[in-house]
Amino acid sequence: MSNISEYFKDVFNGVLSLLKGMRVTAGYFFKPSAIVTQKYPENRKNLVMFERFKGEVVMPHNENNEHKCTGCGICEINCPNGTIEVIPKSIITEDGKKKRAIDKHIYRLGMCTFCALCVKTCPSNALAFSQKFEHAVFDRASLTKQLNKPGSQLMKGVE
Amino acid sequence: MRFDFIASYVSAFTGPWWKIFYDFSILTGAVDEWLKGSVSPFWTTVIEMVVVGVVFLLFYAVVGLFLVYAERKVCAFIQNRLGPNRIGPFGIFQTIADLVKLLFKEIIPIKNADSLLFNIAPYIVIIVNFMALAAIPYAKGLHAIDFNIGIFYILAVSSMSVVGVLLAGWSSNSKYSLIGAMRSGAQIVSYELSIGLALITIVILSGTMQLSEIVEAQRTGWFIFKGHIPAVIAFVIYVISSTAEINRGPFDMAEAESELTAGYHTEYSGIKFAFFYLAEYINMFIVASIAATMFLGGWMPFHIGNLEGFNMVMDFIPPFIWYIGKTFVIIWIIMLFKWTFPRLRIDQLLTLEWKYLLPINLVNVLIMAFLVLKGWHF
CATH class of the missing domain: 3.30.70.3270 (Alpha-Beta Plaits)
Incomplete structure (x- = not known):
C-alpha cells in the first residue's frame, strides 16, 4: 500500500514542481518591463554606462x-x-x-x-x-x- | 466568361460577402461549380488539386517561418531579452532573411554517405508533414480530406516521420547522426503509445474518428469540458507525449546540442537542413492543431450549453480565428516547456513513459469508457 501512495505522491509532487517552474517563466513572459536588453545605436544619446564599466x-x-x-x-x-x-x-x-x-x-x-x-x-x-x-x-x-x-x-x- | 463564378456565388448564396469567413464551403462550392461548368471533369480535378497543393505549400512556408520567429521571440521574452528586432518592425522578417541565407548556402556532399537515402530523407519528412496537414479541419468548409478515420490516419502518417529521421541518421555516415536518430526512434516508439491512448480516450467520448464529426460534436461544449476529469488528464498526457514525439522541449534527446552537435541533421547543410528545421516546426503545428481539434473543439467557437446570447456572440468570431488561436495557445505551452525544463536523460525519458504516463493513461481510458457507459459526461 505504501508503494502505491508513494507512487501517487511522486506524480503529484512532480507535477507541482513543474508547474512552479512554468509559473516563473510564464511570469517573465508576461512582464515586458523585466527585459534588460538595450537597443544600443538607438539609445546612444541617453545611454548611461554603469560605474564599474572598464572603458x-x-x-x-x-x-x-x-x-x-x-x-x-x-x-x-x-x-x-x-x-x-x-x-x-x-x-x-x-x-x-x-x-x-x-x-x-x-x-x-x-x-x-x-x-x-x-x-x-x-x-x-x-x-x-x-x-x-x-x-x-x-x-x-x-x-x-x-x-x-x-x-x-x-x-x-x-x- | 472569366468571372462566371461570381455570378454562381451570388446565386448560391445571397448573404453578404463576408459570410464566407464563417463558411468556406460557399466559396469552394462556387469555384467548383464554375470549374465544372467551364472545363471537363478531368481538368476540374487537376486544377483543384493544383490549387489546393499551392495553397498548402504557401501555408507550410508561412506557418513554418512564423513559428521559427515566434519561438525565438517567446524564448527571448522568457529569458528577459528582446529577441530578433533588427529586420523589419519587431524583426518579423528575420526568418525570411535566414531562409534566403540557407538557400544560398552550399549543399556539402558527404564522403561515404549513402547518397540516395541521404538526399531523400528530408523529402520524406516533408511529405509526411503534408499528408498530415491535409486531413486537419482548419475552419468550416476548409478541410482538404475528410476521412472517416481521420484521427487514425493522422496518427499513422505523422509517426512515419521517424522513417525520414532514421534514414537521415543512418545515411549520414556520422556517429552523432546515428546516435541521434536511434534515440529519436526509441523515443517516438515509446511515446506513440501515450499519444494513441490519450486520443482513444476522446474517440470513446465522441464515438467517431472522423475529424469533421468530432468538431461538430463539440458544438455544445468542448470535449475537455464535456469529459471533465479523464479528458483533462488525457489532454495533459497528450501535450507531454506529443512534445516528446516531435523531439522538442525537455525531450530533445535526438538533437541534444551539448552531446550530439545537432543529432540526425548534423551533416545536412543549406536548404536540406532548412527542410528538417521547418519540418520540426510544422510537426509542432500539427500536434498542436490535433490537440486543439480533439480537446478544445477545433474551429468550433466556445459554447456553453443553452446560453443563446453568449453562443451568438462567440459565433461572431470567425471559425478560422478560433482554430488559429487555440493552436497557438497550445504551441505557446509547448514552447514554454522547452524553455523552462532541463533536458531529460534517456532513462528518465523512458521511466516517465513506461512507469507513469502509460499506466495512468490505461486507467484513464477505462474511466472514460465507464463514464460514457454510465452517461456521466456532459
Missing part, C-alpha cells in the same frame, strides 16, 4: 590642469602586456631640489586587456577607468594615447 584608462585632471601622477612607474611594471610606458623627466622645485616627474604617460589602448592592475596598484590613485567604449578608429596609431594633458602639473600635496 579605457584615463588620468583624471582637476580644473587647474593638475594630475596626481608622480611618475613612479609602478603601473608600467605591473602592466602584463606592456601597454603603459612612463617617460619621466626631472624638474627642479622652488627650493632648488631635483625631482622626478612625468614627461609623458603613454597608454596603448590596442594592447590593453582591461585587467585593472595599473588602476589598482597606483599608490596615488592617479589612474581611473572611464565609461567611454566606442573605440573604433581608422588608424592604429590613434590608439596610442598620452594620458597627461599638455602643460599639466603634479597636484599639490601628492608625493
Whole structure:
C-alpha cells in the first residue's frame, strides 16, 4: 500500500514542481518591463554606462590642469602586456631640489586587456577607468594615447 | 466568361460577402461549380488539386517561418531579452532573411554517405508533414480530406516521420547522426503509445474518428469540458507525449546540442537542413492543431450549453480565428516547456513513459469508457 501512495505522491509532487517552474517563466513572459536588453545605436544619446564599466584608462585632471601622477612607474611594471610606458623627466622645485616627474604617460589602448592592475596598484590613485567604449578608429596609431594633458602639473600635496 | 463564378456565388448564396469567413464551403462550392461548368471533369480535378497543393505549400512556408520567429521571440521574452528586432518592425522578417541565407548556402556532399537515402530523407519528412496537414479541419468548409478515420490516419502518417529521421541518421555516415536518430526512434516508439491512448480516450467520448464529426460534436461544449476529469488528464498526457514525439522541449534527446552537435541533421547543410528545421516546426503545428481539434473543439467557437446570447456572440468570431488561436495557445505551452525544463536523460525519458504516463493513461481510458457507459459526461 505504501508503494502505491508513494507512487501517487511522486506524480503529484512532480507535477507541482513543474508547474512552479512554468509559473516563473510564464511570469517573465508576461512582464515586458523585466527585459534588460538595450537597443544600443538607438539609445546612444541617453545611454548611461554603469560605474564599474572598464572603458579605457584615463588620468583624471582637476580644473587647474593638475594630475596626481608622480611618475613612479609602478603601473608600467605591473602592466602584463606592456601597454603603459612612463617617460619621466626631472624638474627642479622652488627650493632648488631635483625631482622626478612625468614627461609623458603613454597608454596603448590596442594592447590593453582591461585587467585593472595599473588602476589598482597606483599608490596615488592617479589612474581611473572611464565609461567611454566606442573605440573604433581608422588608424592604429590613434590608439596610442598620452594620458597627461599638455602643460599639466603634479597636484599639490601628492608625493 | 472569366468571372462566371461570381455570378454562381451570388446565386448560391445571397448573404453578404463576408459570410464566407464563417463558411468556406460557399466559396469552394462556387469555384467548383464554375470549374465544372467551364472545363471537363478531368481538368476540374487537376486544377483543384493544383490549387489546393499551392495553397498548402504557401501555408507550410508561412506557418513554418512564423513559428521559427515566434519561438525565438517567446524564448527571448522568457529569458528577459528582446529577441530578433533588427529586420523589419519587431524583426518579423528575420526568418525570411535566414531562409534566403540557407538557400544560398552550399549543399556539402558527404564522403561515404549513402547518397540516395541521404538526399531523400528530408523529402520524406516533408511529405509526411503534408499528408498530415491535409486531413486537419482548419475552419468550416476548409478541410482538404475528410476521412472517416481521420484521427487514425493522422496518427499513422505523422509517426512515419521517424522513417525520414532514421534514414537521415543512418545515411549520414556520422556517429552523432546515428546516435541521434536511434534515440529519436526509441523515443517516438515509446511515446506513440501515450499519444494513441490519450486520443482513444476522446474517440470513446465522441464515438467517431472522423475529424469533421468530432468538431461538430463539440458544438455544445468542448470535449475537455464535456469529459471533465479523464479528458483533462488525457489532454495533459497528450501535450507531454506529443512534445516528446516531435523531439522538442525537455525531450530533445535526438538533437541534444551539448552531446550530439545537432543529432540526425548534423551533416545536412543549406536548404536540406532548412527542410528538417521547418519540418520540426510544422510537426509542432500539427500536434498542436490535433490537440486543439480533439480537446478544445477545433474551429468550433466556445459554447456553453443553452446560453443563446453568449453562443451568438462567440459565433461572431470567425471559425478560422478560433482554430488559429487555440493552436497557438497550445504551441505557446509547448514552447514554454522547452524553455523552462532541463533536458531529460534517456532513462528518465523512458521511466516517465513506461512507469507513469502509460499506466495512468490505461486507467484513464477505462474511466472514460465507464463514464460514457454510465452517461456521466456532459
